[in-house]
Amino acid sequence: MPEENGNGNNGKRVGLLERVKAGVKEDVQSLRSDMPAKAKEQIEGLKDPTKTQVYTSIFRHKHDDTPRNRALGVLSNVFLHLHPAKINRDAVRYSYTWGMGGITFYLFIVLTLTGVMLMFYYHPSKVQAFRDVLYLEHDVPFGKLLRNMHRWAAHLMVIAVWLHMFRVFLTGSYKKPREFNWNIGVLLLVFTLLLSFTGYLLPDDQLGFWAVTVGTNMARATPGLGNEGPFGHMLGMTPYNDVRFGLLGGSIVDANALLRSYIWHCIGIPIVASVLMIVHFWRVRKDGGISGPAAVMLASEVKEPKK
Amino acid sequence: MSPVPEKDPIVSKSYAAHYVIAMLILMVTLFWALWDESFGQRPWKTFQHVWKDRYSAFLNSARSKSSQSEKGVEQNSQYQQLEQAYKDASETVRPRRDELQKQITDLSAKILAVQNVFTDRRAYVNALTYELETENSASGKKSKQQDIDEYKKKKATVEFPDGHRQQYNFAELEETYNSLKDQRTKLSAELGDVLKPVTEASNKMSTFVSDHMVDLTPTQIDGLKKKTEEWDPKIVQINVAEANIVDRCESCHMNAREPLQITAAVMNPKGEKRPDDYAHAFTSHPEPELLQTHDPDKFGCSPCHQGNGRATTSVEKAHGNYEHWLWPLFPKQNAEAGCQSCHAADMHVAVGDVGQHISNGKFLFRQRGCMGCHRYEGYDKEPEDLTSIAQQLKLFEQQKIDNAKISADLMKQADAASSNDEANRLNQQAVALRVANSKIDGRVQQLDFQTHSLMQDMKKIGPNLKDVRLKLNRDWIPIWLKKPSDFRPTTKMPNFRLSDHQIQTISAYLWQSGFTDALPKQKPGNVEHGKLLFETRGCLACHSIGEGDQLQGGTFAANLTRVGEKANYDYLVRWIHNARERTRPYCPYEKKDIGAEDYAKKGLPYQFDLEHSQCPNDGHELQVQNMTVMPSLRLTPEDAQDIATYLIGQKKQEPSAYAQASFMEDPELKEEGKKWIRHYGCAGCHEISGFEDEGRIGTELTYEGSKPIERLDFALFTENSQRGGKGSEPITDPEDWARLPEGPAKKPWYDHKGFFEHKLAEPNVYDQGKVKSETEVLRMPNLHLSKLEIQDLTTFLLGSQESSLPPSYQYKPGDARRDIQEGWWVVEKYNCMGCHQLTPEQSTILMGMKRYQDAQEQLPPKLLTEGARVDPEWLRRFLSNPSLSTTDTNRNGVRPYLQVRMPTFSFSDNELRKLVRFFQALSQQPMPYIPEQVPVLSTKENDMARSLFSSTAAPCLKCHATGDPQHDKIATAPNFLLARERLKPDWAERWILDPQAISPGTAMPSGLFKRENNHWVFSGPTPPSFQGYDKDHSKLLVDYIFQLTPEEQRRVAASMGRSQASFQPRNQQKQAVRQTETASTDGSR
Amino acid sequence: MNKKLWAALFLLCLLGLLAGCSKKENTNEEQGSSPSSEVKPAPASAPIDPATAARVSGTVTFGGTTPKGQKIDMSQDAACKGNNMAETIVANDGKLANVFVYVKEGLGDRTFDTPKDSTTIDQKGCQYHPHVLAVMTGQNIEIKNDDDTTHNIHPTPKDNREWNESQPPKAAPIEKSFAREEIMLPVKCNQHPWMKMYVNVVKSPFFAVTGADGKYEIKGLPPGNYTLAFVQEKMGEQTQKVTLAAKDSKTVDQGFKP
C-alpha cells in the first residue's frame, strides 16, 4: 500500500489529500477492529488480578496454601521478616511466652503514633505547655482520648516490660547463648522507665513537677557528682554545677528542664531505644529464636566443663 | 495428664471464634470511642436540643402575647394617625415612584447592553496599552500607538433592548456608557427623595410601636424564633486573644444574652413543678445592664464568674468545680466576688442592685477594723505613704548636701581653671546644681505638705487608749474586755476570748501607761436640752442609742446606751465639743508624746493644732489630732455640756457598782500586759503608748482568695470538710452557728468559701480539738458578724485574687471616673452617707428615722447633683468650714434653719481635693470649673425681675432665708445672697424650672414656670411690666438672684410688708459675706 | 469521667439485674402523683348583686376631754384668712370627725373599676378642704387654689411616687391620681407649714370619712365577713370585725381615746 501511494510507475500521481484520506480511513478501521479485541483481553485479564503486573510487583509469591508459600509469606515481608519462617511448635503457646515482648513492642508503636500526634499540639515552653494540655483536653477532636491512650499505654508498657523480664528469667532464657541479649533487655527496661519518667513532666502540672523534683533530687546525692552526695563538696559540687543541674538545665525544675525533658522524651531516648530494640530483635533471631519451650534437660545429662 | 488427642491441636485449632469475638469487641470499643467523642464528651449538645424545644415554645407564647399588645398599640389613635399619614404619603408619591422605577429598570437594561460591548473593547485596549508600555523600540511604540488609535476608531454595534442598533466608536461608547450610568444615579437619588416622606412615616410607625411596647415586637420575636429554629448544635464561644479568654459558657447557657428577660420558670417544661437544671441553665443574665458596660465579647464570662470556660465535657468541669481547677465558679451568693478582679481599687462598686455585697464587704473590711491586723492593698495607706515620704525626704536631704558640696568644689575648680571657657563651663555646672537644690527644696516642701495631710488623714478604728485615765471608769475596763458585746451588743470591738489573767495584765498596762494630764472641770448641763440636741444635731447619723426595739440611729459609730457607766464627764464634754482635741501631741520622729515641758524648754506656748503642728524639739510633723473620724459639730461649750450631761445619764447601773479593779495599778501586771497587747495586736485599732509603730499581726489578705487551698489551715477538719455530710459542721456554739450564711454545713465545704465563712463565724473554730498553749491559740477575735455581713466579707475575700487578666482590664481610669473612685474612699471613711443621699438608690440613716417622717425639709440636703449645683472652689471652702464664718460658727453656713448640723471634719487638703473632685465628677462636671458670666441686667429688666420676685404670686422669700431673724425662724431654704458664690447659674435655672427632677421630694415645688411660645413663662400672674417681654422669665429671675445685693433683698422684703427687717440683719449679712471671703483666704493654705 | 463512670457502669450492671421488678413500681408512682399536682385556683369573685347588698354605718366617738383646738399663726402670709384652728383632732360633743373608715379585709380577690368622677381638694384660707380625703386607686383628684397666694402641693407618700407642684393663685386646677393603696398619705404645703391634709387611697369603693357628727356609712357591700378599719391621723388605726348577711344593715360604732 505505501508503495502504491507514492509516485508509482504508473505515473499516476495520487494527490496528497487522497493519501491523507486513505490513511485516516485506515486509522478508523483499526480503531473499530482492535479496540473491542483489546477490551476483551483486558477484561479477561482482570478475572485473575493476581497476575497483573501491579500485583506481582508487590506480592512476590503465590498464596496457595503450600508450605513454601507459608514460609515465603513471612520471609518476603519486611515487617514479618522479624520472624523466622518456621518456629518451634510450642513457641506459639501463650502460657509459655506470655506475649509480653510482643505487647511491649506493640505498645511502643502505639506510643510513637499517639506521641507524634500529641507533638502537633504541644509546645515545650513554660507559658504554653499547660495550656496546650488543656487545649488537647477540651478542643482537639479526640485529643483527650489521644492523651489518655498515650499515658495509659506508657504505664502498660512499663508493666509489660517487667513481666517480660520476669518471664525471661523464669524460663532461664538469658542463659547461654543469650547473655548479651539479656543485657540489651536490661538496658531497654531502663530506657522504658526513663521514657516514661521524662514524659511525666511535660504537662507541667503539680503532679509532674513534684514527681520530677523528687526524682531529680536524688541526683543531688550522687556520690562525687551531686552537691549533697558523699564527697560532692570535696569535688567542688554546688547546686549550680552538679549532675542535677546538668539533668535539669538549671537548679530548679523550670523552663529548661521542660525543654530537656521534652527533647529526651521525644528524640533522644526513642532513638536510642529503637536502636537497642533492633539489636534486641536481631539477636533473638541470631541466638536461635526464642529459647523455648525447649525440651527439659536432666541434671545427669549436664556435661561438666573441664577445669 | 489428659489423653493425647489424635490431631495436633496447635495446627488444627481454629481461632475463628476468638477473632470474631475480639473483632466484635474491638468494633464496639471503636464505636464507643466515637460516641464518647461526639456525645459523651459533648453534653452541651443535649442542652442545645432541649433549649431549642423549650425556647421555641416560649417564643410562641411570647409571640401571641406580643402581637396582642401590638394590636393594643395599633388601636391607639396616635398610631392610627401615623398609619394614615403613611398611607397618604405612599398614595401621593405612587405615580411618580412607579414612573421613576420604570425608568430605572429601562436604563439598567440599556446600561447592560452598552456595558457588554464596552468592557470587551476596553479590555482589548488595555492589553494593547500594556504592550505599548513594555515596548522598547521607539518605532515599535509608534506602530503600537497606531494600532490602538485605529482600534479605537473602529465602530462597534450595540443592540439595545428595544431592538434598535447603533454604532459607536470607542470614545462614543465610553461616553454613552458613563452618561447612562449618571442618568441612573440621578434617577435613583430622585426616587430616594420621592420616597423620603414614606420611609419617614413608616419609621415613625415602627418607632411608635417599639416605644409603646414593653417587650419585644412580634417582628423581633419572629426573628428570634427563626434564629432558634434554624439553630444547629455547635459550640458557642467567646474568644478574646489578648486576655487569653476562651469561654464556651454560652454553649449551654444559650439564653444568657437574649434580649428578653427569661427566668427559670418560663423555661420549665410544661407540667413540672420546679424548674429543672435545664431551665436554670437557660435563664437570661439577671443583670442585662451589667452586660452593656461589660460587653461579653470583650470580657467573656470567666473573668467575672470564673470556672473553666474552655471545658465543655461536663457541668462540673465547665464550672471548674473539680479538685484540680484553681478558679472554680463563684457561688451564686458570692457572685459579686468577680467584681474585685478588676475593681479592686474601688471602694464602692454598686450599680443599682448589683455590687451591694462586694461594696459592703469592702466597707466592712475597713469599718470593722479588719485592716488593723490584715494588710490589704489600698486600705489604710497613710502609714505606708508616710514611711515612703520619710525615706524620700532623707534621700533628698542627702542629695542636697551632695549637690552643695559638688557645687562648691566646681566653683573652686572654676576659680583655678586655666581658661575662661573652662571656668565658665564649671561655673555653669555649679549653678545648675544650685538650681537643682532649689528644685529639691520645692519637692521637700511638697512632701512636708503631704506629710501634714497624711498625718491628718491617718485614722484608727478604735479610740485613743492613751486617754484611758482621763476618759474611763477604771473598774469598767476589765468587764468590757471580758466580752465587749455583753456590755454593748452592737459594738465593733470584737471578742478576743481573753483569760481573766490576760484581761488583768492588759488593763493594767493600759491604765498605767495612760496620760495623767489634768482635764478642765466642766459644769453640769441641762439634760432635756442635751437630749434634744443629741437627737436633732445629727449625732444619730453615726451613733445609735437604745437597745433592741428601742434602738435608733446609725451603726457607723458606737451605741451610747450605757455610756454613762464607763465615761468620765469632763472628758466627754471635751470629746463632744471637739473629738479631735488631743491631750498631748505625738512626735513620730522622737516616738514620744510631747508635753508642755517640751514647749517650755524652747520658750514656746503650749499650743498645738493643725496650724501649729511642728514638734518643738526637732521640727517634725506632729500628730496633733485624735485619730478619729468623729468631727466637730461646732457646738458651744454649753451645748456640749448639755449633751454630755444627757449622755452621762445613759446607764443601766451606777459606775461605782463595778467591782474594784485595783490590780490595774500593779506594775508587775503591766509588764506582762505589754506582751499580750503586742500578741493580740491591739495597736492595730487603738493608739496605745509604746505601740505607735507596731505592725499588723495578721496575714495579708490582698490575694487571700487565690491562696492555694492547702495553705488554708482547716486543722482537724480537713477530712470532715472534704467529706461533708452529718457532723461535718465543726461550730457548736449556737450563736456562731447562726452566723453561717447558709446554716451548718451539709455538703463538703473544703473550699475558700467554706474556710472564710467558718473562720468569720467563729474565728477560733480551727482550734477546736487542738491542744495549744495560750500563745499558740488562734488570735483572731470574734467580730459578732451577722449572716449577711459574713456573706459580704466572704464575697470580698473570694474576689481577692491575683488577677490573671492583662493590666488593661483593671479598672484604673485616668479621667473623672478616677475622681469618683478615689472620692468614695473618703466619703465612706467619714460616713457622709449617714446624712446625705449621694446616689438615688442609696438611703441615709436619718431618712429612716421617725423624727423626719413628717419633717423631710429638716433632712440634710440631698447631694445627687452637688457637683453640678455648686462652684467647686466654694465647695472646698465650705467643706473646710461649713459655717462659712470664723466667728459665728455655731450654725450651718448655708442652711441655718436646719437643726441637724453639717460638722467640721478638718479634712486635709488632700481629702478636700478628692471630695471636691468627687462631687464634680459624680455630676459629670468638667474640671477645672470656669464660672459662667452672668449678664448684667438693665434697669428695666432689674425692675421687672424685682417686681416678679416680690409679687405675692412668686413665693420665693416665703421659704428662703433673708437674714431677718424673725423670718428665718420659719425659713426652709438657703439665703439668695449665697447664690452668686455658691451656685452655678445654669444649674440654678434648671433648678427653678423643675426642682423635683434634681432633688426628688424637695420642698421647692415644680411648676413655677410653664412653656409658652418656646419660652419659659412664670405660671402665676405676672406683673404688668412683663407685657411683651419675650425672653425666659426663669433666666431673668436667676440673673437677678445672682446679682442680688443685701440692700436689694432688704428693699424687696420691705416692699412685701416685712419692714421689721431692721438694720441689724443687714449688717450681719455684710459681715457674713466678708467672713466668707476671709474664710476663703484662710482656707487656701 | 473516671470515678463517676465506673460507678455508673457498676450501677448499670445492677440495674440490668433488677430491671424486671423495678418497672412496675415506676408506673404506679407516675399515676399516683398526677392528680395531686393540680392546685385549685381561688374561686373567682362573684359579681356583686345589688339586690343582696348590705350596708354598714355608725358613729365614731372620742372618749375623754376634747382637746382644745390649737391656734395657727397665719400672720406670715397676709392672704391667709379664715379658720385658723389646727385640725389634728376635730371632735364635737365627743363625736370624732375626719376618721377614715374602710373595709380592710374580707373582699377577697375582687377588683373594682375606678370611678370616672373626680374628687376635689380645695385650698381655701390656707387650709385644705377636706382635711381627710378618700379616693380609689387611680381616681382623679382635682386640686384647686382659691386663695390669693401661691401654694404648693407636696404629698410625701411611702408607696406612691412623690411630687411637689406649685399652684399660683387662681391657676388652673392640678389633676393627679395615686396608683397604689396607701392609708393616711400626708399632703402638705411647704410655704404654709401648717397646711396639712391626708389622702387615703384604697382599692375598693367601700370607704367613708366621718363628718363633723362623727357619722359614716358604707353601702353596697356583698354579704360576708369583713374587717372594718378606723384610721385617725394622730391616733392611728383600730379595727372591728363585722359579719354582714344579705341586705343587712348594721351599725358599727367605734371609740377613740387620746
Added chain:
Amino acid sequence: MDWRQLWEICSAPDNVPIVGLIPLLIFYIYLAWKQARANDELIGQLETNPAMAKTHHRKSWPFRPGWQKEIHVWPFLLRMEFLVAMIVTIILMVWSITLNAPLEEPANPNLTMNPAKAPWYFLGLQEMLVYFDPWIAGVVMPTLIIVGLMVIPYIDTNPLGSGYYTWKQRKFSIGTFLFGFIILWIAMIIIGTFIRGPGWQWFWPGQTWDHNRLIYEVNRDLPDLFGITSNLGKAIFGGIVVGGFYAVGGFIMHSLFRRYNPKDYKRMSLLQYSIMMFFVLSMVALPAKMLLRLAWHIKYVWITPWFNV
C-alpha cells in the same frame, strides 16, 4: 475502716496501673508455677526412667510422633500475635475512654505537694529513701540493680532450666530473683503507693490520711547504742559492723550454698562466686536495714564524715 480513703487511693488515676499489676502478677506467677510443676514432674519421671528419657519428647505438653516439630510462623504465630494486639488495643481503648489521664494544678514551685510522690514505678526507690541516704537509695541502688541484672547471665552457671519453667532445677536462682522482684521491688512500690501518706508516714490501708498527724520517733544511730561518741570511733565501728555483716553473712551463705548447691558452687569461678555473694548479701542487707529502722529506730549504722550508711 475508712473505705472512702481506700477508694480514693485506689482510684487515683496514676495508681490504677499498680492496682492492675497485682492481679496480673498473681495470674502470671500462677501460670509459671503450673508449668514449672508439670515440668518438674516430668523431670522426676524421666530421671527415674532412663528408657523413657530416651524416647520422650521431653515437654509437658502432649505430643504424637508425626506431628510437626516446627510449624510455620504464618499463620500459626502471627494469628496469635494479631489476636493479642487486638486484645491489648481493646484494653487500652476502654481504659482510655473511661479513665482520664491525671492533670493537676499548673506547676507551682511554692506549693509543695504532700505527699510529693515520684512516678509509681520509682516508688520503691523513694521508699528506700526512708532507710537510706539519698545517695544510696537514689544512685547506688539503681546502679546496683541495673548492674546486678546485667551480671545475672554471667554468674548463673547452671546450664539447666534454659527454655522451660522449672523450680526443682533452679531453686536458688529463681528464689533469689523472686525475692528481689516481688519483695524488694513490687512490694516496695505497693507500700510507697498505698501505705505512705502525708509526710511519707505509714498509714495502714483503711486508715485516714490525716495531714495533721504527728508521730514521735527518735532515730538513733547504731554506734550511739553502744555509747560510741567520737567521730573516728563511729566510723571505725560502723565500718566493722558493715564489714562484719558481709563477712559473717558471706560465711553463712557460703556454708549454705556449698551444701545445698554443690554443683553450681563447683562450676563457679572465684569472680563469679564473689560477685554473686556481694549481690545476694546486698539484697539481704536491704530488709535487714529496714528491720533495724522499723523495729529499733536505727537510722545509721556507719557514720563517717563523708557518707552515712
